[in-house]
Amino acid sequence: MAGSLLLIDDDVDVLRSIGKYLEQIGYEVARELTGEAGVSSYERLRPDAVILDLQLPDMDGMEVLERLRELDALVVLLTGTDDVQTAVEAMQAGTAENFLTKPVSLDHLAAATARVIDKSRLRRVNRALLAHKSGRGVDAMGTSSMMKDLAHQVGLLAQSDRTTVLLRGDSGTGKGWVARLIHSLSPRAKAPFVHVSCGATSAVTLDSELFGHERGAVAGAEDRKQGLFEIADQGTLFLDDIADLPPELQPKLLKMLETRTFRRMGGTREIEVDVRLVAGTSKDLQAEVEAGRFREDLYYRLSVMPLSLPPVSDRPKEDRVALLHRLHHELAAELSDGPTTISPDAFDRMLAYAWPGNIREMRNVLERAM
Known part of the structure; x- marks a missing residue:
């Protein structure tokens, strides 16, 4: 492409x-x-x-x-x-x-x-290289042995650029950030990274988003539309909230993973793409399989290389310190006004807090404070 x-x-x-x-x-x-x-x-x-x-x-x-x-x-x-x-x-x-x-x-x-x-x-x-050099790469994941081991796994996954990855973790634990990091450190870094959530979307809408449609295939489709798999060709597609993938689309995704081909909605031509798939879930996919809500064969296809991201509350203090500093540094670069330092008292309170919303909550609190 x-x-x-x-x-x-x-x-x-x-x-x-x-x-x-x-x-x-x-x-x-x-x-x-x-x-x-x-x-x-x-x-x-x-x-x-x-x-x-x-x-x-x-x-x-x-x-x-x-x-x-x-x-x-x-x-x-x-x-x-x-x-x-x-x-x-x-x-x-x-x-x-x-x-x-x-x-x-x-x-x-x-x-x-x-x-x-x-x-x-x-x-x-260039940005991928700068991120790696400035500490926003795998080194930014933390300094404890637990997070260093996780960072090492991310580095290995980045180089295995055709292997499907399943990122597991509570909401807000940084699955999207890790997915983008895997892409930016991989041989696919020059190609697109596309992020889409499978949640709160109808099967027809998500089918059109992922696989595209031909003219007239759905109501209001006056033109042919290319899906995200085509747009992500040679790159990485991050399917977040994969447990919410509608049952009607699970066979189509399975076929895509097995053959790297699919058809647009209303189409007859097989389209071949080379896309690295990273999936994310905050649910127990094995439990979803046992409950009959998720295909077992698709589960095994997705979990070739599973990676679990711990909640902030389970991370050692040194990792929470590093995480606060990283988020503060990123926000200071994004925001043109507001304080550029955190008071020692505020920092101590942040370290003591459990952060049930994980990294997303931490970033939101820091942004409001700045």
Whole structure:
């Protein structure tokens, strides 16, 4: 796969024609008709780059651009002749990577897209290296022998880049962070990392999200949609809350794991992808199997390499200290105002607290305090 793109344009014909061309030259393309939907899709999919039309029905295009840049997106603008000056100013300000005027030259589109995809992948690799060097890699998991052993297992799993991993742990124990760490330290680091939750979603919606659909396969499906497995090709897909996967989709996921192929909803063609699957659960999957809510064969496929993450309350004091420092450091870098230090009294109270909400609760408390 050449890379993943998000195309945002209110013109259905543009979405169809440009999207089709980009798919023909090897890209995975997600499409949205509005700015709000585009921002939401970017947050969920995290594609390599965004191609954004400045003229949208629900939001000013520059507002959409600003929101995408806050999410660290790399954006190529599509403009009419009246918007050229605005696009130039966006490039000069560093909020846009490039711009193309409509009607778009497909050769220019291909060249601009290739450049921004290369930049996205280089940035991803550099960040993975910096994270490792700055202590946000496996070393950031803790200093106790228990957490060092866990970090060693994560490092080994990262290099076994075709092995399915099952992350087990209470809600908030950092399963998503570990899944992303496994990806960033693996040979797949240059390719997409896609995170999706199986919880609180209907079977039809999740089927469409994971595997995509053909035109007309579901109500309102005016265009073919690529699923997250296609978007994550060559990369990693993290399926959180795997115990909540609807029974109707469990055979389809099992087939995907066994053959690395699937069909879109309403499709007849077998699509082959190379995706490393990491699953997460806060439930006892073995108990779900015994209760008849989860397929036993799928359970064994997912638990090839299980990894259990302990709750914060079970971690030694030195690990809780390291965790507080890491989260505080990350938040200080993200927030432009607020105190940059924690008082000794507040720090002691945080260490003594049980943190039933685990790392998620700890981060939320720190963020409110800052």
